[in-house]
Amino acid sequence: MVMLRMSLLVWLTVGSGYTAPPNSTEPKSTNYREWIEYIRPSADEEKWRAIAWRNKLMPAVEEAKKLDRPILLWAMNGNPCGET
Amino acid sequence: MVVWSDPRVQKLAKEFVCTTEEVDILFPRNEWLINHLKNDPAVRLFRDVYGKQAPRQHWDPNPQKTKQGVYAMMPDGTYLSGRFVGTRPNQVLELMNEALEKWNRIVRERNLRPKPVPQTEALSTWKKNKREELGLHIELHFRDLPRQGTQHTNHGKKVGEHFNTTWLELSKTEAQSLVPTSTSWQTVPNNVRNKLFTHGLKDIVYGQSPNWKPHDIRxxxxxxxxxxxxxxxxxxxLMGDFDLKDHSHQFSGKMLGKLLWSPKDKRITRMEVVATGTRTGGTTFNFRNRDEAAAPLGVSLIVR
Incomplete structure (x- = not known):
């Protein structure tokens, strides 16, 4: 039962913001999770997600029509929300 | 990304339906895309309606010039504001205030009844739909790993400061082939291996790279x-190894991680896999000029 709880806890703590890199770049069972934490964006780097971004213009247009709201479009080479 | 973390920008953003988009499919610049998208409603709206109203200091009329930037418009394309390549907080604040001033005037003139914009987590509807449609919707992040003896890349960036994000889709059938039937190691079929390698293991830390071709998998x-x-x-x-190489760049290394199969949901519900290795060279738009020498690169593959 203790091991069961620990394995659940291990999944849930991913994303804790730990960013110090492991000593070896080769992924091992003892360090792969640390590498994931190092690579994925930290909480600070993800602050931009506080904005409720949609990722396609025309559905946003339809939504804005229904809400009588303006659209703010951020357009880049490579969709800023991924799909690069 | 810094501009969108600014609390003043975040506060004003709530007045808009905020969206991102790949600029070259709103304002295509090569002949094939121009023809392919000639009847596309997004192109018509952005290039032909909005663009024709935008003042020249914020919209280069040269059709070959990129239109990257931040723009504000009504749903019918009426121009509210815009900034070409506008990325500093004060520029974006100025744009947003300008847009809202015009919008408030239009609200009165057109007798509009604005409703609050749902403030859901970024991309939440899109991600939810993808989760239902696909076997796996994998979020990938890309970052340079620490280099021995230096904190800077050869092109002057601080190692590890930049990252990029993209998504990789596996169909239900493809995702099923990642579910082993025993406790012995089983090889994942080539079609899924190829997709994970060619679409997932790219160097896009600083820009864009095309997918590898299958024959680049050495x-x-x-x-x-x-x-x-x-x-x-x-x-x-999960464990793996890879060696990918074409005429201009290479990435080779190892993968390791875990997934979680839920018998209740009959699908993979979690994925935490990392691929690390050494990259060399660059592609046309991934901004590796002067940083082509061998250096470590990491990719995380996450489903949460």
Whole structure:
């Protein structure tokens, strides 16, 4: 039962913001999770997600029509929300 | 990204339906795309309606010039504001205030009845739909790993400061092939291995790279086996190695991680896999000029 709880806890703590890199770049069972934490964006780097971004213009247009709201479009080479 | 973390920008953003988009499909610049998208409503709206109203200081009329930037408009394309390549907080604040001033005037003139914009987590509807449609919707992040003896890349960036994000889709059938039937290592079929390698293991830390071609896979395999079963499901252990090379760049290394198969949902519900290795060279738009020498690169593959 203790091991069961620990394995659940291990999944849930991913994303804790730990960013110090492991000593070896080769992924091992003892360090792969640390590498994931190092690579994925930290909480600070993800602050931009506080904005409720949609990722396609025309559905946003339809939504804005229904809400009588303006659209703010951020357009880049490579969709800023991924799909690069 | 810094501008969108600014609390003043975040506050004003709530007045808009905020969206991102790939600029070259709103304002295509090569002949093939121009023809392919000639009747596309997004192109018509952005290039032909909005663009024709935008003042020249914020919209280069040269059709070959990129239109990257931040723009504000009404749903019918009426121009509210815009900034070409506008990325500093004060520029974006100025744009947003300008847009809202015009919008408030239009609200009165057109007798509009604005409703609050749902403030859902970024991309939440899109991600939810993808989760239902696909077997796996994998979030990938890319970052340079620490280099021995230096904190800077050869092109002057601080190692590890930049990252990029993209998504990789596996169909239900493709995702199923990552679910092993025993505790012995099983090789993942080539079609899924190829997709993970060619679409997922790219160097896009600083820009864009096309997918690898299948013939760029010089060697590599991905294996999975069943691990422990918990109340949440069955853990799947994954390991792999890869060597990808074309005429201009190479990336080789290893993969390792775990997935979680949920018998209740009959699908993989979690994925935490990392690929690390050494990259060299660059592609046309990934901004590796002067940083082509061998250096470590990391990719995380996450489903949460």
């Amino acid at each position: 060697a590599g395999s991905i294996k999975v086996r069943r691990g422990k079963t918990t109340r949440s499901g069955t853990v799947i252990e």
